[in-house]
Structures are given as C-alpha cells and as structure tokens.
Amino acid sequence: MEKRRKVNDVLMFMATLLLAVIFFFPIFFNLMSAFKTNPEIMRDAIALPKSLNIESFKYLLTETEFPAAMLNSLLLTVLSVVFMVLIIPMAGYAIERHNRTWTRVIFTFYLAGMMIPFQAYMIPLFKELKMFGLYGNLAGPIVVYVAGSVGFGCLLYTSFLKGVPREIEESAEIDGCTRFGTFWRIVFPLLGPCTASMIVLQGLGIWNDFLMPMLVLPSGQPKTMIVEIFYYVGEFSSRWDMIFAGTTMSIIPILIIFLFLQKYFVKGLASGAIKG
Amino acid sequence: MVVQQQHNDPAKAIAMPAVKKKRKKWQWYALLFILPSFILYTLFVIVPTLSSVYLSFTSWDGISTEVRYIGLSNFEEIIQSERVHNALRNTIIITVALVILENLAALVLAVLVDQVRWFRNMFRSIFYFPVLLSGIVMGFIWTIILNYNFGVFNQLLIMVGLESWMKDWLGDPNYALLSIILSTVWKSAGYYMIIYLAGLQSVPGDLTEAAGIDGANRWQQFRHITFPLLAGAMTVCMVLSMIAALKIFDQIAVMTDGGPGFATETLTYIIYKVGFGEMRQGFGTAMALVLFLLILIVTIIQVKFFRKREVQL
Secondary structure: OHHHHHHHHHHHHHHHHHHHHHHHHHHHHHHHHOOOOHHHHHHOOOOOOOOOOOHHHHHHHHHOOHHHHHHHHHHHHHHHHHHHHHHHHHHHHHHHHOOOHHHHHHHHHHHHHHHOOHHHHHHHHHHHHHHOOOOOOOHHHHHHHHHHOHHHHHHHHHHHHOOOOOHHHHHHHHOOOOHHHHHHHHHHHHOHHHHHHHHHHHHHHHHOOOHHHHHHOOOOOOOOHHHHHHHHHHHOOOOHHHHHHHHHHHHHHHHHHHHHHHHHHHHHHHHHHHOO | OOOOOOOOOHHHHOOOHHHHHHHHHHHHHHHHHHHHHHHHHHHHHHHHHHHHHHHOOEOOOOOOOOOOEOOOHHHHHHHHOHHHHHHHHHHHHHHHHHHHHHHHHHHHHHHHHHHOOOOHHHHHHHHHHHHHOOHHHHHHHHHHHOOOOOOHHHHHHHHOOOHHHOOOOOOOOOOHHHHHHHHHHHHHHHHHHHHHHHHHHOOOHHHHHHHHHOOOOHHHHHHHHHHHHOHHHHHHHHHHHHHHHHOOOHHHHHHOOOOOOOOOOOHHHHHHHHHHHOOOHHHHHHHHHHHHHHHHHHHHHHHHHHHHOOOOO
C-alpha cells in the first residue's frame, strides 16, 4: 500500500512535469529566440542560441520608436491605476457601509456594466472622446480604462470590506475625524491587499491591451508596446529576432511583478470570480 | 452576477438626534464618494452603449456629421449576409470548443497541482504564466511556432517521423480555426485552473477520507464527492470562459487577420473590420448589439442551468 502510494506520487509528478514543459515551452521559445540572430531562428527554431546576441534589442531601442512606445505603455498603466485607486475604493466603501436602497441600485447599475463587451460601445465612444477633446492623447484611454473598471473594482472592494470590522472607523469618527479623513487615514490602509489585487489585475489588462490604444492614440506616432509589436509583425515580417526582442521586453516586467506579487493575482481572481 | 447584501443596521433602531444628524451627513459623504465613479461610468460606458442602440438604426460612416436613420435595414442585412452567418458559425465553433477544452484542461491542471507532492507552487506558476501574456504577444509566438517552413511544430513532426502530418497550420482554412482554438486553450487554461484550485482546496479532506474508508477508490471519491462540490467554481468558469470566447479578438488579429479567406472571421472581428476598415459604423454598432444580446442571453441561460446542479455543504 505504502509502495503503491509512492508509485502513484511519482507518476503524478511526471505527468505534471510533462504538462509544465509543454506549457512553459512557448515562453521559453520566445525568450530564447530574442537572443538569436534571424538566420539562426530560420535555420533551426528549436536549437539554443549560439551566443547571447543582443543586436536585436539594440536595434529596437536605438533605431525604432519602441522606447517611446514603452514610455506610453508605462504612463498609461500607471496613470490609469492611480486614478482607479483614487476613485474606486471610495465608491466601494460608500456602497458597502452606507447601505441604502439608492446605493444598492447604483451597485447593481455598476455590476450590469461588467456584462457589456467593449465592442458594444467602442464605436460611439470614439465620437464621444473626440467631443471631449480626449481623442488622440493618453487621457482618452485612461478615462475609458477607469470607467470600465468601476464594476469589477466595486465588486472587489465591497466583498473585501465585509470582512473589515466597523469598530475602528466608528471610534475614529467619535474622535472627530470626518468621513473623508476616516476613509483615507483609517480604512484605506486596511484595504491594502484588495488594492494590490486591483492594481495587478487591472494593470496587467491595460499593459496588454491592444484594441483601444490602437484606435484612440494618434496615428503616425508611437502608440504602446503591444500596438507597436502588432505593427512590426506586419512591417518587419522578416525580422523575427527583433519582434521577439520586443515581446520579451513586454513580458519581462510582467514576469517580475508576477513573481513578487503572485498572491494578489491569485487572491483577486478567486475573490472577484467566486463572489460574482 | 448577483451580489446579496445584508441590511440590518442595529444603530438605526436606536437612532438619537445627534446620531441622526451624523447619519444625514454621512449620506452626503456617501454621495460625494460615489459621484466621481458614477460620472465616469455613466459618461464612458452607459452613454456610448445607449448611443450604440441609436446608431444601429442609422447608416453613419463614422466621420460625416450627417447621421441618416434607416430603420431596421442594418439588422435585415445581418440576417441575410452570408459573411455574418459565416462569422456567427466561427464564433459558435470557437466558443463551444473553448468552453469545453479550457474547462477540461483547467480541471485537469487544478487536480494535478492540488495532488502533486513536489514543487506545487512552481507548477501552479508555470501553468498560470501564459495568462499574463497579451493576446498579441501570444499570437505572435504561436504564429512562429506554427509557421510552415521554419516553425517548431512542423520541425518536431519531422523529428518524430510524422512528416505526412505537416500542415500550414495558419494558412490552411481547414486548420486555422483549430490552431487558434488550441493556442487559446494554452493561454487561458491557467486562469480557470486558479478558480478550480480554490474550489478544490475548499473541499474538506475528511469527506473524501470517510468515503475512502467506506471503500471508494480515488476516482470514485473525485467523481461523487469532489466534483459535485466544484459546481460553484464550474458555473463561474463556464460563464467567464464563454464570455471571453465570444469576445476573442487579439490573437485573430495577429495570427490570421480573419483569414485565410474568411475562415477565422468572428463577430468581434467583423465589428472591427466593418466599423474601422470599411467605415460602416452604423452597421458595426448593429453587429455589436447583436453580440451583446448573444452574450446576455447565453450568460443568463448558463447561470440558470448550472446553478441548479450546485451543491451546498
């Protein structure tokens, strides 16, 4: 019995390992190809790079507009997330703690938005952004990202707030703190894990987004990393090494953040999904 | 998605004048707290959605100031157009295939990660990695892997002596859709795995143990105890994977551009092509509304259907 159990464990480990190799291979292939020269990729796609060739990175960073696109990606992601943190936790807090009919109606109104696909409103959205003067600059996508994450964000915060005791806020208020002060000084710090989850999940989505920056940012100028990569696939169809260098530069920051903040990816996902 | 809230406020019952005043004040603060998100959300989600409804009855081109009302013509065209039928068929194939395959893969991965004795966290991370990639990046990687001449996949087939199986995976209309489906399973399975894993870990160990003592083997334990208790996670995963599949876009844009011919054109892809390529935004919004209704109806049916078989502990 003991022996059979051990055999089982080993078999299961081998099966998992095999699947892990298959799952990891495309990512490994990408990282590896970024350090190969183009002829090397064409000649033998599976072979390891002969030497660490960083020419494609150099070319991408000096000869193309990729650095500007990287900056755009970074600005878009950081600014959108900052505005989300300024606006959404507050709303979630008011909805959860001031439990009245009107706040419940607003909550349902927000959640309904989670069902609307972006494609369903993107065409009039661009017209509207033009009207507000938000078309053709970074402000446009930022506003849309923040608006689009209200439903998910409020769901995340209200479910998290249910587990935060009210006593602390109440005593702060008795001590003369305003609601506004109580929220930012007392409650908001307690919501740290929830905020972290929202930041990593929404930040990832914005960093990786394609359709909106492609359509909203001005043409003829560098847009975001992902959009540039998409254009390169069409334009530099024979410079795979360069495109692989680009995709690598878009993956590395995500991998690093994921390795450090793994639990927030998992937690936000599980709580956002299970409670829904 | 329905969220139930409790609303029994003990303080309300013993409201004194001072407390009452404070409550009133709180109401204004609550309004202030909600207002920014409300304005943004209404202005940039709800208003454009409603404008979509209006524009779907027009022949607007997206540029001119003239918006001409043409009644139901757009919807008539949707019903009659061969191209839309083809896209609908592709969307349905992709959605059904992805919902089944992604959930199956996710369930297998979750069980393996839950049961494996060594390197559990490492395995979990590896299976989750592809979720972190953009559809564009993932699409490019697979475009190269599946390339006819230089791709890894065909190279592997040669190595194991299956040269006759070699295909132009993305250039052959018979295989392009399949290639997109399978590479999307690779990308998304890890996401649903996390949700199933959370479900698996909430199944109390003494239940399966008791069944084991009663003589149930491991498969029977899984089939009759663990699996029914996963129904909640399954509802969530089924609905989420279905919505995601109906909206599939990025990987198609980079892998096939809807081709070869119209072999991989989906509803979302038509909306984009028609609205921004052919400048027929009135027709594009009509398509978008059809997609929205499709998502709405299928979600409601699915939630109703799956909630029934959920088991409470």
